[in-house]
Amino acid sequence: MSTTQRSPVTFAVTMLALLFLYLPLVVVVLFSFHATGALSFPFTGFSFRWYRDTFGSPTFSSALQNSAIVATSVAILTLVLGTMAAFGLSRCRPRLRAPLAALFFLPITLPGLFVGIALLVYFARLDVQLSLTTVMIAHFVFVFPYFMLVAMAALDRLDPALEEAASDLGASPWKVFRKVTLPQIWPILAGATALAFALSFDEFIITFFVIGPDSTLPMFIFSKLRRTVDPSINVVSTVLMATTLFLWAVAFVFALRAERGRTRRAGGVLGEATP
Amino acid sequence: MSSQNPLRLERITHRFGSVTALDDVSVEIADGELVTLLGPSGCGKTTLLRILAGFIRPSEGRVVLQDRDVTRVPPHKRPVNMVFQRSALFPHLDVRENVAFGLRIAGIPRREVSDRVADALRLVRLEGMESRRAHELSGGQMQRVALARALVNKPSVLLLDEPLAALDLKIRLEMEVELRRVHRETGATFVYVTHDQREALALSDRIVVLSEGRIEQIGSPDDIYHRPVSPFAARFVGDANVIPVHVRQLRGTLATIALAGHSLDVPCGPSVARGPAWLVLRPEIVSIDSRNGAGGELTGVVRDLAFRGTGYSYRIEVPDLPELVKAEIAATHGGPVAVGNEVTISWDPDACGLLTRNSESNDDYHQAVNESDERDEDAADD
Amino acid sequence: MTSVTESRPPSERDRLRIGPVALALPAAAWMLAFFAAPLVVFLVYSFLTAKLYDVSGPLTLEAYRDAVTTEVNRTLAVNSLVVGVCVAAATVAIGLPIAYWLRFAAGRWQVLVLFLITATFFASYLVRIYAWRSILGENGLLNSGLERLGILDEPLGFLLYNRFSVSVALVHIFLPYVVLVLYAGFRPISPALVEAAQDLGANAFARWRRVVLPLIAAPAATSFVLVFVLAAADYVTPQFLGGTDGALLGVRIQAALTGSGNWPLGAALSFLMLAAFLSCYALTVILLRALRLHRIRFVS
Numbered sequence: 001m002s003t004t005q006r007s008p009v010t011f012a013v014t015m016l017a018l019l020f021l022y023l024p025l026v027v028v029v030l031f032s033f034h035a036t037g038a039l040s041f042p043f044t045g046f047s048f049r050w051y052r053d054t055f056g057s058p059t060f061s062s063a064l065q066n067s068a069i070v071a072t073s074v075a076i077l078t079l080v081l082g083t084m085a086a087f088g089l090s091r092c093r094p095r096l097r098a099p100l101a102a103l104f105f106l107p108i109t110l111p112g113l114f115v116g117i118a119l120l121v122y123f124a125r126l127d128v129q130l131s132l133t134t135v136m137i138a139h140f141v142f143v144f145p146y147f148m149l150v151a152m153a154a155l156d157r158l159d160p161a162l163e164e165a166a167s168d169l170g171a172s173p174w175k176v177f178r179k180v181t182l183p184q185i186w187p188i189l190a191g192a193t194a195l196a197f198a199l200s201f202d203e204f205i206i207t208f209f210v211i212g213p214d215s216t217l218p219m220f221i222f223s224k225l226r227r228t229v230d231p232s233i234n235v236v237s238t239v240l241m242a243t244t245l246f247l248w249a250v251a252f253v254f255a256l257r258a259e260r261g262r263t264r265r266a267g268g269v270l271g272e273a274t275p
Numbered sequence: 276m277s278s279q280n281p282l283r284l285e286r287i288t289h290r291f292g293s294v295t296a297l298d299d300v301s302v303e304i305a306d307g308e309l310v311t312l313l314g315p316s317g318c319g320k321t322t323l324l325r326i327l328a329g330f331i332r333p334s335e336g337r338v339v340l341q342d343r344d345v346t347r348v349p350p351h352k353r354p355v356n357m358v359f360q361r362s363a364l365f366p367h368l369d370v371r372e373n374v375a376f377g378l379r380i381a382g383i384p385r386r387e388v389s390d391r392v393a394d395a396l397r398l399v400r401l402e403g404m405e406s407r408r409a410h411e412l413s414g415g416q417m418q419r420v421a422l423a424r425a426l427v428n429k430p431s432v433l434l435l436d437e438p439l440a441a442l443d444l445k446i447r448l449e450m451e452v453e454l455r456r457v458h459r460e461t462g463a464t465f466v467y468v469t470h471d472q473r474e475a476l477a478l479s480d481r482i483v484v485l486s487e488g489r490i491e492q493i494g495s496p497d498d499i500y501h502r503p504v505s506p507f508a509a510r511f512v513g514d515a516n517v518i519p520v521h522v523r524q525l526r527g528t529l530a531t532i533a534l535a536g537h538s539l540d541v542p543c544g545p546s547v548a549r550g551p552a553w554l555v556l557r558p559e560i561v562s563i564d565s566r567n568g569a570g571g572e573l574t575g576v577v578r579d580l581a582f583r584g585t586g587y588s589y590r591i592e593v594p595d596l597p598e599l600v601k602a603e604i605a606a607t608h609g610g611p612v613a614v615g616n617e618v619t620i621s622w623d624p625d626a627c628g629l630l631t632r633n634s635e636s637n638d639d640y641h642q643a644v645n646e647s648d649e650r651d652e653d654a655a656d657d
Numbered sequence: 658m659t660s661v662t663e664s665r666p667p668s669e670r671d672r673l674r675i676g677p678v679a680l681a682l683p684a685a686a687w688m689l690a691f692f693a694a695p696l697v698v699f700l701v702y703s704f705l706t707a708k709l710y711d712v713s714g715p716l717t718l719e720a721y722r723d724a725v726t727t728e729v730n731r732t733l734a735v736n737s738l739v740v741g742v743c744v745a746a747a748t749v750a751i752g753l754p755i756a757y758w759l760r761f762a763a764g765r766w767q768v769l770v771l772f773l774i775t776a777t778f779f780a781s782y783l784v785r786i787y788a789w790r791s792i793l794g795e796n797g798l799l800n801s802g803l804e805r806l807g808i809l810d811e812p813l814g815f816l817l818y819n820r821f822s823v824s825v826a827l828v829h830i831f832l833p834y835v836v837l838v839l840y841a842g843f844r845p846i847s848p849a850l851v852e853a854a855q856d857l858g859a860n861a862f863a864r865w866r867r868v869v870l871p872l873i874a875a876p877a878a879t880s881f882v883l884v885f886v887l888a889a890a891d892y893v894t895p896q897f898l899g900g901t902d903g904a905l906l907g908v909r910i911q912a913a914l915t916g917s918g919n920w921p922l923g924a925a926l927s928f929l930m931l932a933a934f935l936s937c938y939a940l941t942v943i944l945l946r947a948l949r950l951h952r953i954r955f956v957s
Contacts, residue, residue: 004761004762004763004764004848005761005762005848005851006762007757007758007761007762009754009861010754010755010757010758010762011758011762013751013754013755013758014754014755014758014759014770017751017755017774017832018770018773018774020829020832021774021777021829021832021833022773022777024785024788024789024792024829025777025780025784025785025788027788027791027792027798028784028787028788028791031791042801042805081683081684081687082684084680084681084683084684085680085681085683085684085685087677087680087681088677088678088679088680088681088682088684089677089681090677091677092677092678092681093678096678100681100685103685103688103689103692103693104684104685104688106692107688107692109883109886110931111886111887111890111891111907113890113891113892113907113910113911113927114696114699114890114927114931115692115695117699117910117911117914117923117924117927118695118696118698118699119691119695120914120915121695121698121699121702121914121920121924122691122694122695122698122699124710124711125698137691138691140687140691141687141688141691141692144684144687144688198778198779202781202782204781204782204783204893205782205892205893208893208911209914209915218781218782218783221781221783221784221787222783222893225783225786225787225897233787237781237783237784237787237788240781240784241779241780241781241784244778244779244780244781245776245779247779248775248776248778248779249772249776252772252775252776256768
């Protein structure tokens with residue numbers, strides 16, 4: 001039986017908020033197809049010419065490629081180191097937990113500006129040339145806490161009884177991990193990896209300070225923002241949004257799969273909206 | 276609380292989408308009564324309670340409280356309070372502020388609030404716990420605070436939604452005693468919901484037995500236990516044996532029935548007619564005898580035996596009967612009969628009852644019943 | 658998790674204890690090397706003398722003196738404070754009803770709407786800034802749209818290049834985060850609590866004031882401070898949407914690092930900002946503790 005309430009005021013606020021969130025983005029996508037190239041109403045006609053122009057531009061292609069490379073490396077690194085760290089953090093001695101957690105989660109609370117400029121100065125001090133590598137290093141620092149948040153939440157929701165049952169039936173710790181723990185958490189981890197990729201792909205605030213001569217997609221947009229006023233920005237924005245949206249949807253689907261699998265096993269309810 | 280006007284539920288029907296949770300339910304509750312809504316999961320009892328509380332507006336029907344139609348009145352404006360299944364104590368407030376909650380909203384002056392809260396806590400025997408928070412209390416204590424929190428507002432009706440369901444058995448039994456005492460001392464009208472028939476029998480002035488959204492029977496615990504009017508009520512309250520039989524002859528208040536190839540005379544009420552019927556046999560009136568040639572009528576084989584402390588529970592397989600016969604034998608009657616042994620079953624004919632039967636359903640049980648009928652008929656024709 | 662180790666024989670248990678930490682070491686090393694160390698170096702730099710894109714020489718408080726005494730810095734600091742507080746207040750004020758609806762009134766729609774809201778994370782930071790610039794300008798979408806509809810004769814000039822436009826864009830950016838944090842904060846609150854309040858006579862206003870807000874106070878305060886910090890330190894949004902009126906301190910810091918090359922000044926400004934943020938956070942914790950709302954233990 002449902003115990004959801006009627007709450008017209010909060011419903012109205014929610015719907016208005018959704019409108020507020022999506023309208024500007026929809027408008028950006030819309031005008032990427034604008035035939036005349038003006039960025040105001042009236043909307044005169046559809047055209048793909050801006051897409052053709054942009055995809056034909058070598059600077060765009062290389063920026064896109066660089067973003068993909070960096071994001072992929074960051075995603076893989078985060079998955080490996082992050083999964084290990086999540087296990088380490090959740091099962092380590094209680095005394096170590098607070099300092100480790102602080103080290104892992106603090107970057108979220110710190111504005112990217114500070115992380116970026118600290119790294120800029122640091123790399124200069126160490127005589128390290130700014131390049132895509134330094135970008136990748138910086139992205140890991142930024143992305144890692146988000147991955148950890150998701151991974152820790154997933155580990156917290158594991159039922160220890162399942163692992164105990166496996167041990168009881170004779171499985172070694174590695175076997176327990178492979179046959180009991182991993183099957184339960186891999187969807188969430190996959191989703192978190194997609195999230196890591198998306199966060200890196202989108203990142204600008206820190207990238208601005210630690211990037212060398214190469215460009216990433218957000219840097220490309222930034223340079224266009226300063227100089228040009230035509231729908232090519234809309235095109236790049238749309239490409240960026242589409243990629244991230246796809247990845248976000250992937251992450252969400254994995255999260256749902258994990259949740260459904262868990263509820264099938266343990267009988268809980270997503271959101272606990274019903275008693 | 277001295278109003279003579281009762282609480283009335285008039286022809287309540289409620290649907291959730293295509294599912295009918297309650298079908299034309301009407302109940303009148305007198306002032307100061309403890310009425311229990313009893314039934315299995317899904318029978319509609321919680322829905323009915325929530326309609327009383329105001330959280331659900333029924334698809335059809337009215338709720339009348341003290342001659343006032345409150346069907347459309349929202350919960351916070353009804354003079355009705357509820358004790359929730361899991362207490363729902365506010366975690367950010369201590370016990371005193373939890374109990375005082377309703378009074379503070381009503382704007383009651385501070386000194387009166389203090390007095391009434393103290394009285395309420397005294398009523399549920401939790402003096403001294405004012406500064407505790409919910410997570411520092413045991414399950415039983417939480418429910419007592421919830422009870423105080425509801426009663427302190429002096430509601431016209433107190434609703435209790437399976438308040439003991441989440442408690443351990445021992446605490447549950449203690450809380451039953453507390454609830455009876457509180458009910459006596461306050462004289463308030465209680466509407467209680469539970470699926471536990473034992474609890475219902477122990478607490479109630481009257482019981483409303485519900486099944487699949489409909490009322491099966493309303494009556495005092497004694498009425499429902501000794502004089503169930505339907506097979507469902509008989510099975511659900513007291514876990515009686517409900518055996519399909521055939522009424523051969525009727526002579527006044529005596530019916531001759533055919534049962535597993537034997538003939539028996541049992542007293543019956545005026546509604547019983549010739550033809551198919553149900554024999555209601557409470558397990559505690561069944562006697563068994565394992566001696567050979569004891570001259571009994573029905574014989575069977577013991578299929579299950581459980582020790583209950585005060586006695587034994589038997590399940591006995593009798594040929595031609597569709598279900599195992601349940602018997603509760605007190606421990607004073609000698610040692611138990613082991614599983615697999617043959618026994619003779621007998622009972623005092625005046626202690627059993629007959630109910631009318633309509634043979635509509637086509638499920639397995641009723642198939643078996645019909646086959647049993649045919650065997651009875653054949654046997655009688657010999 | 659400890660139960661897994663407790664059910665083992667002593668020798669295995671000890672081995673397991675050392676193990677887990679080792680798993681976390683690579684990540685910890687990375688974070689130490691590329692997060693903690695740079696910040697420490699940066700802090701030291703704030704006490705050094707500036708040379709073009711480099712530092713030198715003796716420890717000095719020159720950078721801090723410079724940071725605090727310059728009039729411009731003070732104006733920008735005030736701007737950052739005002740914008741930060743407004744954006745934080747707006748996002749929490751809007752996020753609360755949304756999170757409430759999702760938890761208590763959404764029913765079947767919960768998953769979908771939650772996805773829709775969090776899916777806006779796909780919109781990159783820069784894209785949003787660009788979107789609002791094209792909407793709010795004098796030739797922008799809002800003005801041109803309203804002019805075509807006949808509602809306006811002349812474009813509204815006050816929409817862009819001020820604190821308002823910066824705030825709107827920042828709210829747009831941070832609202833999904835806040836909704837997520839508040840929704841997580843609402844999860845342990847059982848619907849029965851709100852019903853109990855209603856049953857005891859509380860109308861909607863009383864329910865919010867006496868039950869919902871106290872229970873969500875800690876997560877709400879945390880998200881408030883988080884958004885405040887992130888908004889006040891933003892340097893890109895003010896660059897494109899702020900003009901002179903909406904300039905924030907972050908722009909000056911970025912300029913000091915990549916523009917004028919005065920690293921100690923940038924560092925000094927940064928750590929002064931961080932100190933201010935830390936005090937805000939401390940203030941919040943003190944306030945919550947004073948109201949006894951800092952840690953609420955829910956009974957399942």
